[in-house]
Amino acid sequence: MxxxxxxxxxxxxxxxxxxxxxxxxxxxxxxxxxxxxxxxxxxxxxxxxxxxxxxxxxxxxxxxxxxxxxxxxxxxxNNPASIVNYETLVKIIRARRSIRHFKNKMIPKKEIKAILEAMRYAPTSHNMQQVYYIVITEPEKIEKLKYEAIKLINFYRKIMKYSFFLKLFLPKNVKEILLDPSIKAGMDDMIKQFEERQDVIFHSAPAIIITYSPSMGPTTCLDSAIALTHGMFAAQARGLGTCWIGFSHEALRRYKANNKWLKIPKNMEVTGVLIVGFPEVQYLRAPPRNPVKVQWNP
Ligand SMILES: Cc1cc2nc3c(=O)[nH]c(=O)nc-3n(C[C@H](O)[C@H](O)[C@H](O)COP(=O)(O)O)c2cc1C
The missing domain is CATH 3.30.70.20 (Alpha-Beta Plaits)
Structure with missing residues (x-):
């Protein structure tokens, strides 16, 4: 405008x-x-x-x-507070769950469009509005993305074997994750399940929304994270479920060759991956969260 x-x-x-x-x-x-x-x-x-x-x-x-x-x-x-009261909004927020069990049912395009419409109104740094979307529903393409994520997990498992060198070179936060034996066990388990033909990455979701943005943007991932969060709530309001897929995001960031078939321009990078589908799970209780860690200053 x-x-x-x-x-x-x-x-x-x-x-x-x-x-x-x-x-x-x-x-x-x-x-x-x-x-x-x-x-x-x-x-x-x-x-x-x-x-x-x-x-x-x-x-x-x-x-x-x-x-x-x-x-x-x-x-x-004119009066945003009149649209939905705080109590209702918090109910919506608390009811959201990451969905990892989906019905074997395609999502009508109009539903995906409704989700994208909500994402469109997300705030962006400097009002740049540089979040771009790819919607993938073709099983062959989802399969290809899945293999990329599995490749990443296998890469992590491989480098974990060289813990001595990792200890020397990796930054503390990455080291803590990669050298944690439970993480390694979890990844071994994922590979085993993948070999048993379970979709451990996308949980058999019928649709994937990928976001991408200019690589050098100072808030590249933040803008997409906010937009995808809008999308998660929009999906929930339409009876759909979503889940962030960090493994796929990281794989696409690392294996840039995929940018070509995903038609992502050279100066851009993947900033988020969300799966979408009709939930096949109904939650009966909302898991608790830790108390808010806050400093009131002063
Ligand atoms: C940045 C991010 C990455 C995530 N990556 C994955 C993932 O790769 N696979 C997965 O099953 N869940 C993933 N999740 C979902 C989290 O595990 C989930 O949000 C968390 O356990 C809390 O559960 P809830 O979303 O139902 O409240 C991710 C969530 C976020 C925010």
Whole structure:
């Protein structure tokens, strides 16, 4: 959405745009001779992030912009607290589970579209909106992705054998994970189950959503994580279940040759992997979480 300027006839000079623009793109001035006040969109440093807040706060609808759609008609923005109360929202959050058992049922495209629509409204750093999506439903392609993740697990198992060298060279946090015997046992078990033809990576989900973003972006993975989280709740609201698949994400980050068939441009990298499907499990209790670890300062 590109801001073009301010319609001076409509402008009530309330200064909302000046006060609420996060990039200080609006200037107000008063003509010394006539005393006429003018509010201008004056983005000298090209700092406008197209967040649209100026349009959102203008009481006289005086901001001129190139619209990409009619989102401004969204009435609930006036009073977000009225849409869903805190108690209901927390129920939605607490009821979400990572789903690893799915019905053998394809997801209609309109459901995936609904999930993507919710992801689209996620915040992004600098309002860059540089999260791109790939939806994979073809079993052969899912199979290929699965093999890549298994390759990664096998790689980890291999290097774990050289614990002496790992101890010397790896950063502490990675060392702790890779040298933990229970992690190795878990990976051995995954490989065994995989060899028994169980889908230990994607849990036989009918659809996978992959996100990718520009590689050098300072918040590349964060933007996708927020968008995917939006998608998880949207999926839940449509009766679908989801689960992050960190193994696949890591495999696709490491084995960049996949970018070619996934049609990911050269300057981009995979930033997240989510499986989606109709749940075949019903939870009867919500697992507890640790108490919040917080410092109230002061
Ligand atoms: C970044 C991330 C990566 C994850 N990777 C995997 C994975 O590779 N396989 C899997 O089955 N679950 C994966 N999970 C799901 C977590 O195990 C799950 O969120 C956690 O156990 C809490 O359970 P809940 O989501 O049902 O509350 C991942 C979750 C996150 C946030």
């Amino acid at each position: 590109k801001i073009i300027g301010v319609d001076q006839d409509k402008c009530s000079k309330c200064l909302n745009c000046v006060n609420y623009c996060p990039a200080s793109c609006y200037k107000n001035s008063t003509d010394v001779n006539t005393g006429i006040k003018t509010i201008e969109f004056n983005d000298v440093y090209n700092w406008c992030i197209s967040c649209g807040h100026c349009v959102s706060v203008c009481p006289s609808n005086a901001i001129e912009y190139e619209n990409i759609e009619s989102t401004y008609e969204f009435e609930y923005v």
